[in-house]
Amino acid sequence: EKYLVPFGGSAIPQEKPDRQIVGGKGLGLTEMSRIGVDVPPGFTLTTQVCQLFQATGDLPDEMWVQIKEAVGRIETDMNKKFGCYDFPLLFSCRSGAAISMPGMMDTVLDIGLNSNTVKGMAKATNNKRFAYDAFRRLLDMFGDVVLGIPHEAFEQRLEKLKNETGKKDDTDFTAEDLERLCDEYKKVFGEHNQVFPEDPYDQLKACIKAVFGSWNSERAIKYREINQITGLFGTACNIQSMVYGNLGPTSGTGVAFSRDPGTGKAELKGEYLINAQGEDVVAGIRTPEPISRMEHDLPEAYKQFVQNIERLERHFKDMQDVEFTVEDGRLWMLQCRSGKRTGQAAFHIAVDMVEEGICTPQEALLRIEPDHVRQILHPTFSKEALSSATYKDNVVAVGLSGGPGAAVGKIVFSPQTAEARKDEGVLLVRNNTSPEDVGGMWAANGILTSRGGVTSHAAVVARGWGKPCVCGCEALEIDEEALTMTVKKTGETFKEGDTISINGSTGEVIRIAIETSEPSFEGAFSTVLKWADDVADKCKVMANADSGPDATKAAELGAKGIGLCRTEHMFFAPERLPVVRRWILRGEGLDQVQGFQRQDFNEIFTAMNDKPVTIRLLDPPLHEFLPRVQQVDATMATDLGYGGNVNGLINDIESMHEENPMLGLRGCRLAIVRPEVTTMQAEAIINAAADVMEKDPANAKPFPRIMVPLVGSVAEFNCQALAIKKAAEKIKATRKINVSYEIGTMIEVPRAALISDQIAAVVDPDDGKQLCDFFSFGTNDLTQMTMGISRDDAGAFLHSYEEKGILEDDPFKSIDEEGVGWLVRRSSVEGRKTNDHLSLSVCGEHGGDPKSIAFFDRVGLDYVSCSPFRVPVARLATGQAAI
Numbered sequence: 100e101k102y103l104v105p106f107g108g109s110a111i112p113q114e115k116p117d118r119q120i121v122g123g124k125g126l127g128l129t130e131m132s133r134i135g136v137d138v139p140p141g142f143t144l145t146t147q148v149c150q151l152f153q154a155t156g157d158l159p160d161e162m163w164v165q166i167k168e169a170v171g172r173i174e175t176d177m178n179k180k181f182g183c184y185d186f187p188l189l190f191s192c193r194s195g196a197a198i199s200m201p202g203m204m205d206t207v208l209d210i211g212l213n214s215n216t217v218k219g220m221a222k223a224t225n226n227k228r229f230a231y232d233a234f235r236r237l238l239d240m241f242g243d244v245v246l247g248i249p250h251e252a253f254e255q256r257l258e259k260l261k262n263e264t265g266k267k268d269d270t271d272f273t274a275e276d277l278e279r280l281c282d283e284y285k286k287v288f289g290e291h292n293q294v295f296p297e298d299p300y301d302q303l304k305a306c307i308k309a310v311f312g313s314w315n316s317e318r319a320i321k322y323r324e325i326n327q328i329t330g331l332f333g334t335a336c337n338i339q340s341m342v343y344g345n346l347g348p349t350s351g352t353g354v355a356f357s358r359d360p361g362t363g364k365a366e367l368k369g370e371y372l373i374n375a376q377g378e379d380v381v382a383g384i385r386t387p388e389p390i391s392r393m394e395h396d397l398p399e400a401y402k403q404f405v406q407n408i409e410r411l412e413r414h415f416k417d418m419q420d421v422e423f424t425v426e427d428g429r430l431w432m433l434q435c436r437s438g439k440r441t442g443q444a445a446f447h448i449a450v451d452m453v454e455e456g457i458c459t460p461q462e463a464l465l466r467i468e469p470d471h472v473r474q475i476l477h478p479t480f481s482k483e484a485l486s487s488a489t490y491k492d493n494v495v496a497v498g499l500s501g502g503p504g505a506a507v508g509k510i511v512f513s514p515q516t517a518e519a520r521k522d523e524g525v526l527l528v529r530n531n532t533s534p535e536d537v538g539g540m541w542a543a544n545g546i547l548t549s550r551g552g553v554t555s556h557a558a559v560v561a562r563g564w565g566k567p568c569v570c571g572c573e574a575l576e577i578d579e580e581a582l583t584m585t586v587k588k589t590g591e592t593f594k595e596g597d598t599i600s601i602n603g604s605t606g607e608v609i610r611i612a613i614e615t616s617e618p619s620f621e622g623a624f625s626t627v628l629k630w631a632d633d634v635a636d637k638c639k640v641m642a643n644a645d646s647g648p649d650a651t652k653a654a655e656l657g658a659k660g661i662g663l664c665r666t667e668h669m670f671f672a673p674e675r676l677p678v679v680r681r682w683i684l685r686g687e688g689l690d691q692v693q694g695f696q697r698q699d700f701n702e703i704f705t706a707m708n709d710k711p712v713t714i715r716l717l718d719p720p721l722h723e724f725l726p727r728v729q730q731v732d733a734t735m736a737t738d739l740g741y742g743g744n745v746n747g748l749i750n751d752i753e754s755m756h757e758e759n760p761m762l763g764l765r766g767c768r769l770a771i772v773r774p775e776v777t778t779m780q781a782e783a784i785i786n787a788a789a790d791v792m793e794k795d796p797a798n799a800k801p802f803p804r805i806m807v808p809l810v811g812s813v814a815e816f817n818c819q820a821l822a823i824k825k826a827a828e829k830i831k832a833t834r835k836i837n838v839s840y841e842i843g844t845m846i847e848v849p850r851a852a853l854i855s856d857q858i859a860a861v862v863d864p865d866d867g868k869q870l871c872d873f874f875s876f877g878t879n880d881l882t883q884m885t886m887g888i889s890r891d892d893a894g895a896f897l898h899s900y901e902e903k904g905i906l907e908d909d910p911f912k913s914i915d916e917e918g919v920g921w922l923v924r925r926s927s928v929e930g931r932k933t934n935d936h937l938s939l940s941v942c943g944e945h946g947g948d949p950k951s952i953a954f955f956d957r958v959g960l961d962y963v964s965c966s967p968f969r970v971p972v973a974r975l976a977t978g979q980a981a982i
């Protein structure tokens with residue numbers, strides 16, 4: 100059994116170890132040593148030892164044989180001896196799991212010092228002050244970290260000594276002061292009924308046990324829970340010989356990024372201190388120098404450092420975050436890992452690294468995270484603002500992240516006010532939003548709701564437009580009548596016109612205005628996303644877009660077409676609504692409604708040109724377009740064709756009421772009850788396409804795909820598909836123009852997914868051709884109906900479900916692979932069995948979710964479709980899924 104992996108000095112590991120076995124820190128150290136970068140020699144006890152320790156509560160005896168052997172080798176390499184008076188070798192003990200994880204044991208330095216070796220150390224370095232400084236640090240760390248003696252107990256002694264000697268800083272202490280401090284620290288052990296182990300191996304053993312024990316500390320367990328970290332074996336434990344940055348003016352220590360993590364610029368970014376130990380750089384006692392100064396102070400070490408960094412970047416093919424120490428002019432690397440970076444930096448670095456030949460576009464692509472893309476697309480709070488106390492102290496409530504980005508504005512409580520006060524910069528605050536509110540939502544800088552989940556109307560619309568949105572913020576009481584917003588817990592109240600900020604990426608609501616910075620689209624962004632498109636050979640990204648401007652935005656952001664166009668959204672335009680209402684209630688003015696649609700389609704076809712435009716026929720229940728009974732007055736009754744008969748109008752509105760509208764008269768059911776719905780729309784679509792072609796015969800190539808919603812049976816699809824074909828062919832014949840188009844269906848009622856082979860096989864009896872060209876999985880409704888969860892009401896319990904582990908993910912955000920996903924897969928397979936030209940796509944909110952996209956790619960879908968602002972994230976995800 101191999102319990103440890105050696106690194107550094109004469110131990111050159113032969114092959115790359117498994118991160119799961121040696122942890123992130125261990126991997127960095129072994130890899131550095133393997134490629135010839137100097138690290139202080141040491142060894143990594145594997146995560147398997149951690150498992151053994153968890154199981155037995157002890158460390159295996161044979162392991163000590165291996166440790167002693169490794170220590171012997173290190174002693175030879177360093178020409179020092181562990182526990183020996185003559186130049187003692189000291190170790191650090193460092194935890195490190197495969198995923199970086201605060202909450203586990205802190206590092207203990209200078210292991211091996213005791214009352215005897217400290218004197219040897221003083222003699223060997225000819226620096227008594229240094230030796231006792233190291234010893235008191237060990238006593239403090241060992242007591243605190245390993246034995247759980249509060250750090251304050253040591254701090255008190257330190258303060259006492261400062262008072263007694265009249266010294267202000269640790270650095271003012273003399274060797275004798277520090278020697279005295281060590282004696283004081285030993286008393287602290289006694290006071291806590293503990294003994295400081297003098298034997299170096301006892302020290303080492305206690306540290307190792309503490310590291311492995313900390314894996315299951317409350318802190319660590321909590322951290323893993325919150326961050327959903329599962330499947331790790333445990334933590335590894337790194338034992339490494341100490342090197343000293345505090346031996347005088349030719350020593351030092353620092354941390355650095357190989358490139359600027361803020362901008363991505365290819366220059367070292369970091370800080371270091373001459374004559375200091377690691378913690379001093381971050382402790383803030385002395386102000387560190389920028390890393391560039393090191394070239395002047397320690398030129399040889401600096402040269403080596405630059406070489407190391409280059410070597411590491413080439414080896415790991417990524418930007419590096421490193422820690423280092425210079426001991427008496429000699430450079431040692433203590434840690435390396437991939438560096439965290441902003442979105443802007445991520446794209447910049449990806450392009451640079453490919454140009455520099457460090458990695459391939461595919462490798463660079465894998466380093467980009469969805470968040471990097473999101474950061475580029477939306478205004479955000481500046482980095483300084485986010486980390487400031489002003490921000491944190493002013494967060495009054497936290498809701499769900501409905502749409503990423505930052506927004507500041509004056510609170511308004513109605514869409515009408517939002518439109519009226521648009522120029523002042525407003526935030527629309529509502530309990531929830533409905534299709535009638537879109538005007539006000541568009542006018543607002545951002546949207547805040549107290550109810551509804553991440554697929555509620557407010558969130559879906561906000562994401563579609565790239566507007567920041569915090570939804571389901573249940574901590575707030577919003578009174579739309581009294582025009583107040585109250586924080587339930589504290590009673591703090593905001594009025595209309597008060598300025599607040601929302602952080603749509605975190606769900607935070609902040610009581611004051613926070614400074615924002617605008618997005619900057621640079622060349623690197625589009626370069627990287629083009630790589631993604633090139634790799635994603637199978638699954639392409641389309642957009643959900645309902646209007647000309649939306650379609651233009653979608654094309655700009657790289658959509659390969661429109662996967663879902665819900666034209667009825669345009670019915671809410673103020674000049675159209677009365678016309679639409681009159682048609683719904685009285686069946687009058689269908690021509691006018693068709694005119695609106697034809698105009699909209701015209702704009703969309705023009706924006707997309709030869710790219711496919713998938714148009715879903717009218718889906719929502721018609722009463723969504725009707726006024727509330729309370730709004731009815733004589734003028735309205737006149738406008739809508741009732742000759743001022745208020746009661747007549749009210750009666751008609753009430754007769755359309757449904758108890759359960761989402762399962763009521765909508766989708767193709769509506770079109771079966773009122774066949775003119777389908778004919779009108781099919782004609783409008785083909786006419787619009789013909790208009791575009793006639794206007795620019797040489798270039799225009801509109802390609803409509805007409806999609807039937809809410810199909811649950813073969814007969815439903817059959818009847819709708821034939822009606823569409825008949826209307827379309829009639830227009831083509833009358834206008835003598837050959838418009839290409841396709842017919843398909845949404846798969847969103849579970850029954851449709853179960854009989855997909857039959858739906859896909861439907862044939863036109865007249866020409867014997869199959870009628871169904873495509874399936875588009877409407878995974879919002881499919882999830883809703885498969886799970887029996889209303890997505891507009893899920894906010895009330897999904898939170899608890901996730902907290903209690905009953906649901907792992909919000910099923911409206913990431914597809915439920917086991918259930919809903921199974922239907923998607925089965926439907927795809929069965930559909931293709933009977934129809935080999937069937938194209939498959941998905942158009943629910945899941946089409947923009949990277950995790951779901953990876954699933955859809957595995958199922959073999961041809962397209963995912965999502966709101967325009969999510970197209971770039973989806974392009975990245977389809978590219979990554981294909982690698």
Ligand code: ADP
Nearest residue numbers: 139191193206339340341342376377378422434
């Ligand atoms: P963290 O995971 O918190 O970064 P580390 O294990 O990297 O903890 O240790 C913290 C600091 O301790 C390092 O940045 C370094 O300054 C110092 N350190 C750790 N091991 C050694 C060593 N062998 N020699 C010198 N300094 C060390």
Ligand code: MG
Nearest residue numbers: 124422433434
């Ligand atoms: Mg570190």
Ligand code: MG
Nearest residue numbers: 808847877880
């Ligand atoms: Mg639907």
